[in-house]
Amino acid sequence: MKKKLRSHRWFFGPNETGILHRGALQSAGFNMDEYTGQPVIGIANTWGELNNCNMSLRSIAEEVKKGVREAGGIPLEFPVITLGEELMKPTAGLYRNLLSMDVEETLRSYPIDGVVLLGNCDKTVPGLLMGAVSANLPAIQLNGGPKKAGIYKGKKLGSGTDLWKYWEEWRMGNISTGEWEKVGKALSCGFGSCNTMGTASTMNGVLEALGVMPLGLSTLPVDSKKRMTLSREAGKRIVVMVAEDLRPASVLTIQAFQNAIAVCMALGGSTNAVIHLTAIAGRLNIPVYPEIFNAMGAKVPCITDVQPAGKNLVDAFDTAGGIPAVMQRLGDLIDRNVITYTGKKLKTLLSKIKVSDDSVIRKLTDPAMHAPTISILFGNIAPLGAVIKVAAASPHLLQHSGPAFVFDSYEEMLNSIDDEKLPVDASTVLLLRNAGPKAVPGMPEWGMLPIPKKLRRQGIEDMLRISDARMSGTSFGTVILHVAPEAAMGGTFALIRTGDRITVDIPNRKLHADISDAELAERKAGWSAPESLHTRGYPKLFIREVLQADEGCDFDFLKPRNDAGLLFIEPVVGRS
Numbered sequence: 001m002k003k004k005l006r007s008h009r010w011f012f013g014p015n016e017t018g019i020l021h022r023g024a025l026q027s028a029g030f031n032m033d034e035y036t037g038q039p040v041i042g043i044a045n046t047w048g049e050l051n052n053c054n055m056s057l058r059s060i061a062e063e064v065k066k067g068v069r070e071a072g073g074i075p076l077e078f079p080v081i082t083l084g085e086e087l088m089k090p091t092a093g094l095y096r097n098l099l100s101m102d103v104e105e106t107l108r109s110y111p112i113d114g115v116v117l118l119g120n121c122d123k124t125v126p127g128l129l130m131g132a133v134s135a136n137l138p139a140i141q142l143n144g145g146p147k148k149a150g151i152y153k154g155k156k157l158g159s160g161t162d163l164w165k166y167w168e169e170w171r172m173g174n175i176s177t178g179e180w181e182k183v184g185k186a187l188s189c190g191f192g193s194c195n196t197m198g199t200a201s202t203m204n205g206v207l208e209a210l211g212v213m214p215l216g217l218s219t220l221p222v223d224s225k226k227r228m229t230l231s232r233e234a235g236k237r238i239v240v241m242v243a244e245d246l247r248p249a250s251v252l253t254i255q256a257f258q259n260a261i262a263v264c265m266a267l268g269g270s271t272n273a274v275i276h277l278t279a280i281a282g283r284l285n286i287p288v289y290p291e292i293f294n295a296m297g298a299k300v301p302c303i304t305d306v307q308p309a310g311k312n313l314v315d316a317f318d319t320a321g322g323i324p325a326v327m328q329r330l331g332d333l334i335d336r337n338v339i340t341y342t343g344k345k346l347k348t349l350l351s352k353i354k355v356s357d358d359s360v361i362r363k364l365t366d367p368a369m370h371a372p373t374i375s376i377l378f379g380n381i382a383p384l385g386a387v388i389k390v391a392a393a394s395p396h397l398l399q400h401s402g403p404a405f406v407f408d409s410y411e412e413m414l415n416s417i418d419d420e421k422l423p424v425d426a427s428t429v430l431l432l433r434n435a436g437p438k439a440v441p442g443m444p445e446w447g448m449l450p451i452p453k454k455l456r457r458q459g460i461e462d463m464l465r466i467s468d469a470r471m472s473g474t475s476f477g478t479v480i481l482h483v484a485p486e487a488a489m490g491g492t493f494a495l496i497r498t499g500d501r502i503t504v505d506i507p508n509r510k511l512h513a514d515i516s517d518a519e520l521a522e523r524k525a526g527w528s529a530p531e532s533l534h535t536r537g538y539p540k541l542f543i544r545e546v547l548q549a550d551e552g553c554d555f556d557f558l559k560p561r562n563d564a565g566l567l568f569i570e571p572v573v574g575r576s
Helices: 016-027 055-071 090-109 124-135 162-170 177-187 199-210 223-246 254-267 272-282 291-299 314-320 321-331 347-352 410-416 519-523 539-544
Strands: 040-045 074-079 114-119 140-145 374-377 383-390 399-407 427-434 465-467 479-484 502-507 509-514
Touching: 016 162, 016 223, 016 291, 016 509, 040 055, 040 090, 040 124, 055 114, 055 223, 055 465, 055 539, 090 114, 090 124, 090 199, 090 539, 114 223, 124 140, 124 199, 124 272, 140 199, 140 223, 199 272, 199 321, 254 291, 254 321, 254 465, 314 321, 399 410, 427 502
Parallel strands: 040 074, 040 114, 114 140, 399 427, 427 465, 465 479
Antiparallel strands: 374 383, 383 479, 399 502, 502 509
16 A cells, blocks of 8 residues: 555545445546545536636646646546635625635545645636645645636726726716617627736735745746646646655745745735735744735835736736746745755745846846735834835825715715715715625625716826725725724724714825724714625624734634644544
């Protein structure tokens, strides 16, 4: 018998369980008469027709299977919940933790020795890895690739970013409804993830930097032949990883997370990455928020010229060299001695990497935007932190003081934002609350509030906006997000009233409401938590267990608090 694997407890021996379990695979078409202890490789697939971003994963799974078989393993594909940001409401963020549980419990309860994770749309990427990290079985993650760019009037369209821009044009009456419909059709030109540096591109990119995804894979076009080759090679490699016993905890070190955060900054990446990386690291009891984000933010500039922070799309970024080229450019700002899923050090993998277009992937001495790219702010509004994508903000608003105008719900904002009598001007700070993890629930991407029409007609294109919600990685503007604690928890953010002065000093990472402690105490005494409509089911569980943004919005019962919490409890293998 080969090296003892966890699957052997299911399949070896003439006992009742061995016969039963081998028969289960035999009946599914596997020749278990030739079984001699081969590793069983799970393929966790988030493919589904509800999720257009992930439609390519079916063909990728087949390539992985080929590689597993060639390396002498037994591939077993299994479905896990698919999270598509476009159709899933109120937000796919509500179900990221559920996906992680789906992965972890499937790996726990079935005879799987290693796993290949297939995701693409943004929440599938962290959700898969969170589950695999908690199971701590050898793992590789693959993505499906960004969609091709649609064309409107000879111009390539960027997913999300151009949608918001043309929506504003239609909203202001600058283009007709017919033209707006044409933009929509052009944007929906095929499956794949967003072709801008939104959350999907950011998260897939930082997984390369974490060392759990093949270098150069994340940005390859959705129909790339090289993608299929790398997927097949990943199938071969996972079998070897099982033999080596190379597990996520050995790859996902604090140094690996530092690298990933540095790459996120260099990409001008999505603010959602702050939540997801915090959650992934939290599954290993590794603290990254806020210290590492602010430390990296202070020294790593944005060196990629890609929407929404720049003008190019992911196809140009891929041609320029993609994530490996970014890491090469970062030099000593990343740790090159970390081990990746390949078993090799990062410096070995980067030794021959070159940048082919300096206008898309810039030199550190000539960045697209100086540091910081993302900052975490603190003050009485957000004692646990709030996040801003500085790379997408307007310079004149980085230090600002103005009166608040408060929306207590998303619906209230939608119904009143374009009221001509809305008492706001360019100095006003728009606040949206009760949109955090517990409130909706799920923390939707509502943070990029529209600029009121009356101000847009005055030529005002940006305002300071603050929310306990998230925003799409494809969004832009001077938007402060992830206020923690959220309003539903009863912190200062819940107590601000229209007219209160808000002071923001982003260079010094400060976010303050000019309200005395005595006044806040008086307001708190009259505050009561909003009642949820959810009295049962998963949403009720979510509301009860979800942590705040500073802990990655993970569930309290999924996050280890000590070394004992890192232990993966194996099932008893016997009669069902």
